[in-house]
Amino acid sequence: AVGGLGYASYEIYNKRHPLEQKPFDPKKRTVVVLGSGWGAVSFLKSINTDDYNVMVVSPRNYFLFTPLLPSCTVGTIELRSIMEPIRFITQHKSRNVKFYESECTDIDPESKTISITDVSDIKGSVSNTTVPYDYLVMAIGADNQTFGMKGVKEFACFLKEVWDAQKIRTRLMDCVESAGFAKQAPEEVDRLLHMVVVGGGPTGVEYAAELHDFLKDDLEVWYPELADKFRITLVEALPNVLPMFSSQLIQYTESTFKQNKIEVLTKTMVKEVADKEIKVMDANKNLVSIPYGLLVWATGNCPRPLARKLMARIKESQTSPRGVLVDEYMRVAGAPDVYAIGDCTFSKYAPTAQVATQQGLYLASVFDNLARIEEGQNKKITPFEYSHQGSLAYIGSDKAIADLPFLNGNVSVGGVATYVFWRSVYISNMFSFRNRFLVVGDWMKSKVFGRDVSR
């Protein structure tokens, strides 16, 4: 469950032409939002632009529905179906919202300015500048954790952004086509068709599941001579995959993977990454080489350089290397008027879209209350409280798992019915009617015609 960002009625009734929006008002305070992901968009959707001027800075001019990104690596869903332009969101607001497609490279909490850099390949005469803010909302997400291991960035594929899904897709099809090349040595065919996923968290598990479906439903049909040579291995350092799910669902996932011939190597830690093989420390503490064709790296999050830079500036207050420390009102410790939400923060919750969405909504209500207090109204700002709506994951062969809070306990379910539930939850949480329409169309298209096997 990701927590609703659904826009259906809003988009129909409140859509405005940019020329009908009120202009920036110099008498109003300016809120600068960094990012266009889950936290930023949930904040933007709710912030009242009659109270504030709002400016958004992000290197991506679109929102990405990450829960369906693994499906895009194999073509079950097209990437454009899970992207929504940021202008679609800003056009609903009463006041014009400025958007700069750029990366924030520095935050100076003393002068209350940020430095931004144009990220496009075609730059105008100005590509670096500073922007002042009254309030800053950091929703910059997190980077891929590599533990500084050599070779990971060079040889592995991550799975966080649109370009990651495209890169995985290209590498996978390159491996398949090269394996079929004339007079390829048998051991080279085995290597090329060995797909290794590192990290048994939800990203690694969902990717392995989607890959399995693609191999079974499509690649084995189109490449019958290679059909018995495809292999998927999932490497996880802990004793089991998906530690955040109940033990019953962990067992169910591991047995489904076994049936689907996905080899799960638990208690196995990757130690070295080279261009054609990884070295792992196995459960018996032996160093073992695993040759691979495609390597997907999903070992969690670490802070982005901008977050690290801010934390270093105010290091007396920022004592955790794992993310920006905030108080219960999402205020950044040591930086007045700077707020942080979502994956860039270090908090007791898992870094999920569900958390980022709730924090964005909460922060918009804080800003609303601040404006009312300034008008003289008696409003109280209460701390953020997270409400867990449950966890869901796709595990392949049309099966999903769900841990859902129920009364005062928890319900763990898995199987085909849960998969139908998984689909309906994600469809209802999609950003716009357009996204829903496109995703349902993609599902139908891949069911009827199969997935596209072109590169």
Ligand code: FAD
């Ligand atoms: P993001 O959504 O990552 O957004 C960060 C934004 O900041 C981006 O727009 C980025 O371009 C921008 N940015 C980066 N650097 C800068 C900078 N220097 N200046 C300005 N802007 C910047 N969670 C769930 O709850 N359920 C799921 O099913 C689920 N599935 C997932 C599947 C995958 C494959 C992945 C990778 C994650 C999944 N998650 C899921 C986790 C979820 O995507 C994240 O927790 C969520 O994206 C965090 O939201 P955020 O706003 O903090 O960061």
Ligand code: NAD
């Ligand atoms: P994660 O932190 O959840 O899991 C990473 C896994 O990699 C861990 O189990 C860790 O033990 C393992 N690992 C780390 N180093 C390793 C090594 N050297 N060798 C082998 N294994 C190693 O990361 P994730 O799966 O990328 O997820 C990131 C966040 O996004 C999480 O909060 C997750 O809940 C969320 N997410 C949720 C969903 C969902 O709800 N369906 C899907 C994807 C991501």
